[in-house]
Amino acid sequence: xxxxxxxxxxxxxxxxxxxxxxxxxxxxxxxxxxxxxxxxxxxxxxxxxxxxxxxxxxxxxxxxxxxxxxxxxxxxxxxxxxxxxxxxxxxxxxxxxxxxxxxxxxxxxxxx
Amino acid sequence: xxxxxxxxxxxxxxxxxxxxxxxxxxxxxxxxxxxxxxxxxxxxxxxxxxxxxxxxxxxxxxxxxxxxxxxxxxxxxxxxxxxxxxxxxxxxxxxxxxxxxxxxxxxxxxxxxxx
Numbered sequence: 001x002x003x004x005x006x007x008x009x010x011x012x013x014x015x016x017x018x019x020x021x022x023x024x025x026x027x028x029x030x031x032x033x034x035x036x037x038x039x040x041x042x043x044x045x046x047x048x049x050x051x052x053x054x055x056x057x058x059x060x061x062x063x064x065x066x067x068x069x070x071x072x073x074x075x076x077x078x079x080x081x082x083x084x085x086x087x088x089x090x091x092x093x094x095x096x097x098x099x100x101x102x103x104x105x106x107x108x109x110x111x112x
Numbered sequence: 113x114x115x116x117x118x119x120x121x122x123x124x125x126x127x128x129x130x131x132x133x134x135x136x137x138x139x140x141x142x143x144x145x146x147x148x149x150x151x152x153x154x155x156x157x158x159x160x161x162x163x164x165x166x167x168x169x170x171x172x173x174x175x176x177x178x179x180x181x182x183x184x185x186x187x188x189x190x191x192x193x194x195x196x197x198x199x200x201x202x203x204x205x206x207x208x209x210x211x212x213x214x215x216x217x218x219x220x221x222x223x224x225x226x227x
Contacts, residue, residue, distance in 0.1 A: 040221075041220055043155075103154055
């Protein structure tokens with residue numbers, strides 16, 4: 001079955017850039033997502049990318065996709081303490097009703 | 113904007129008790145999902161529904177039942193609660209969308225402890 005892998009922890013200093021990495025196994029993944037979960041809350045969609053794209057930028061967020069290596073990354077520029085959260089990578093095979101497959105999440109800690 | 117609302121937010125049960133978690137969405141979404149989140153395990157799909165009156169099993173369906181009698185509601189039932197079902201439960205909903213890029217909207221979770 002599909003599998004999505006992420007490192008569990010990342011610690012960065014405030015003002016530095018954070019890079020959260022994700023690898024997936026399903027070669028037919030069409031849509032890839034990054035979700036953010038703050039303490040005590042549900043998941044919030046941060047950004048997404050289609051498999052026919054290499055990069056997507058949205059303010060401080062940059063998503064890079066290497067489809068050949070099945071590697072997705074999320075870069076957060078000028079990381080702030082408010083960025084401390086768990087970040088989930090997720091993939092979806094097609095535009096139909098197949099559910100998302102989530103990674104286990106990367107806990108980002110920002111040190112002031 | 114309510115979005116996805118889960119009730120209750122917290123609950124403590126004794127082993128063997130039954131209960132129903134309610135998820136309601138006001139976005140007219142076709143698809144609804146129930147996940148559980150456990151430390152180090154990420155989100156695991158329990159059951160999902162692609163429309164009113166239809167349900168399907170996810171990755172970890174055992175010990176749970178679901179019903180989607182109304183489009184806006186998705187119920188998750190525990191018939192006989194076990195300590196292994198202690199978890200945080202999340203409901204989500206989404207719409208098919210023209211390009212398939214409609215994101216899932218999540219509720220704030222139900223924290224369930226089974227003693």
